Amino acid sequence: MRAWTEWSYVCPNHNTEPLESKMSLSSVAIVGAGQAGFQVAASLRQGGFKGKISLIGDEPDLPYQRPPLSKAYMLGKIKRESLAFRPETFFQEQDIDLIHDTAIEIDRQNRRVVLQSGTVCHYDHLVLATGAHNRPLALPGEDLQGVFGIKTLKDADALSPEVKSARDVVVIGAGFIGLEFAAIAVQNANVQVIDMGQRAMARAISQEMSEVFEETHQEWGVTFHFNQGVKRLIGSNGKVTGVEKEDGEILKADLVVYGIGVVPNIAIASEAGLTIENGIKVDSNLLTNDPHISAIGDVACFPCTHNEGQFTRIESVPNAMDQARAVAARLLGSPSPFSSVPWFWTDQGNLKLQIAGLSTGFDTTVTLGSKDSRQFSVLCFRKGHFVAVEACNRPGDHLAGKKILSRPPELTPAEANADGFDLKEWEKQHRD
Known part of the structure; x- marks a missing residue:
C-alpha cells in the first residue's frame, strides 16, 4: 500500500450492538494480509494472545510494504525480499497461520470464513482488513499493452522494466501515486500528466503546497494538463501509442500509468x-x-474525532497500523475509542511532504519557512481551529503539528501569524 491517496466521508447515523465488556477468545481470523491485517496479528501475539490466529491474504507473497512500490522499489533501491514485513520464519515462530487464499464468504451465524479453495476458517472474532483496489479507467483502450495501475507487487514487477525502456510516458491522475511515479519516470522519459482538477493533488493539499510541487515537477521536465479528462487510449498492434484528451489533443505514449483513486x-x-x-x-x-x-484500514469508515466526528474513510499506512493496534488492544481486554491523529506522507524526488490532521473544509492558512528553498510548512485552520499541518522537507514541523493536534491547547491563527513564530517551540512551551 502506498502512503496515502485521499480521505472521504459520509455523515449518517450509526448504530452498533454494545461492545462486549469481556471477550473470551480462542481464535481470531483476519481477512487481508496487508499492513492492517499483518499489524493486528503481530500486535495480538506481542500482547500475549495465546489463541489461534489465521491471517488470510489473496497474494502469493509474504505480507509486504506497499509505499515503496511506486518509488524506491521501482528504482531498484529496495530488493523484493526487503519489502516483506517479516521473513517466513516469523510467522512460524509466532504461530500465525498465514493462508494464501481468497475469502469468498462470511458465515456469521456459524462464525466461519469460507475460502475459495473450499477451506473453512472458524473464528471467535473476525477482523476485515480487505483494503481497496484501483479505480478502473473504464476507457476505450484500457486493455492495451503498456497501460498500468500501481497497487500490488505484481503490478510493480510488470511495470518496472517498462519504465526503463519507455520514452513517452503519460500519467493519468495528479495525485500522490501519479506524481510519485512521474518523479521517477521523468529521469529517463518525456512525462505528461493529465488531471481533471485545477492543480496538483488538489483534493489533498492546500494551493500553496500544490504550487510548489507543480513548479518543481515542471523544473524536472514534467508537463501538466489540468482541467482535462481522457477520451480514449490509442494503440497499434495491441500496444498503447497515445492518449486522446477530451479536448481532442493526442499525447504520444508508449507507457500509460494511472492513479485515479481506489475503491474499498x-x-x-x-x-x-x-x-x-x-x-x-x-x-x-x-x-x-x-x-x-x-x-x-482503507476499507473502514469510522467516526473521526479529527473530522468533526463525521464518518471518514482514511487511506494511509499509519491509519491502518493505528487501527490495527486499537483492535488488538480491545481484543486483549483494553478497549478505547479510536482517536489517533491521521497522518500521511509522499516522497517525490527530493520533496518529502508529511501531513498531520485532516484539512477538509479549511478556510485559513499560515505559511512557515521558505517556499524558494523547498523547506516550508502550511498550517491549515477551519473556523479558527487548527486542523492540519503540511510540512515539505520540515519533519520537525510535522512532528510538532501532530503532537499539537493530539491534545489541547489549540493553536490559533493569530498565534501562528505572529512575527518569529516557531511551531516546534510553541509545541514545546505548551506541553502538559
Missing part, C-alpha cells in the same frame, strides 16, 4: 449483511454492526 473492497462484507456506507461502517471502537466482526 466491500463485497464480502456486503454479502454478509454488514452495514456499508463509503466502506465498511464501524463505530468508535472499530466494530461493525456484528459485535464479532471488526473492520480496519
Whole structure:
C-alpha cells in the first residue's frame, strides 16, 4: 500500500450492538494480509494472545510494504525480499497461520470464513482488513499493452522494466501515486500528466503546497494538463501509442500509468449483511454492526474525532497500523475509542511532504519557512481551529503539528501569524 491517496466521508447515523465488556477468545481470523491485517496479528501475539490466529491474504507473497512500490522499489533501491514485513520464519515462530487464499464468504451465524479453495476458517472474532483496489479507467483502450495501475507487487514487477525502456510516458491522475511515479519516470522519459482538477493533488493539499510541487515537477521536465479528462487510449498492434484528451489533443505514449483513486473492497462484507456506507461502517471502537466482526484500514469508515466526528474513510499506512493496534488492544481486554491523529506522507524526488490532521473544509492558512528553498510548512485552520499541518522537507514541523493536534491547547491563527513564530517551540512551551 502506498502512503496515502485521499480521505472521504459520509455523515449518517450509526448504530452498533454494545461492545462486549469481556471477550473470551480462542481464535481470531483476519481477512487481508496487508499492513492492517499483518499489524493486528503481530500486535495480538506481542500482547500475549495465546489463541489461534489465521491471517488470510489473496497474494502469493509474504505480507509486504506497499509505499515503496511506486518509488524506491521501482528504482531498484529496495530488493523484493526487503519489502516483506517479516521473513517466513516469523510467522512460524509466532504461530500465525498465514493462508494464501481468497475469502469468498462470511458465515456469521456459524462464525466461519469460507475460502475459495473450499477451506473453512472458524473464528471467535473476525477482523476485515480487505483494503481497496484501483479505480478502473473504464476507457476505450484500457486493455492495451503498456497501460498500468500501481497497487500490488505484481503490478510493480510488470511495470518496472517498462519504465526503463519507455520514452513517452503519460500519467493519468495528479495525485500522490501519479506524481510519485512521474518523479521517477521523468529521469529517463518525456512525462505528461493529465488531471481533471485545477492543480496538483488538489483534493489533498492546500494551493500553496500544490504550487510548489507543480513548479518543481515542471523544473524536472514534467508537463501538466489540468482541467482535462481522457477520451480514449490509442494503440497499434495491441500496444498503447497515445492518449486522446477530451479536448481532442493526442499525447504520444508508449507507457500509460494511472492513479485515479481506489475503491474499498466491500463485497464480502456486503454479502454478509454488514452495514456499508463509503466502506465498511464501524463505530468508535472499530466494530461493525456484528459485535464479532471488526473492520480496519482503507476499507473502514469510522467516526473521526479529527473530522468533526463525521464518518471518514482514511487511506494511509499509519491509519491502518493505528487501527490495527486499537483492535488488538480491545481484543486483549483494553478497549478505547479510536482517536489517533491521521497522518500521511509522499516522497517525490527530493520533496518529502508529511501531513498531520485532516484539512477538509479549511478556510485559513499560515505559511512557515521558505517556499524558494523547498523547506516550508502550511498550517491549515477551519473556523479558527487548527486542523492540519503540511510540512515539505520540515519533519520537525510535522512532528510538532501532530503532537499539537493530539491534545489541547489549540493553536490559533493569530498565534501562528505572529512575527518569529516557531511551531516546534510553541509545541514545546505548551506541553502538559
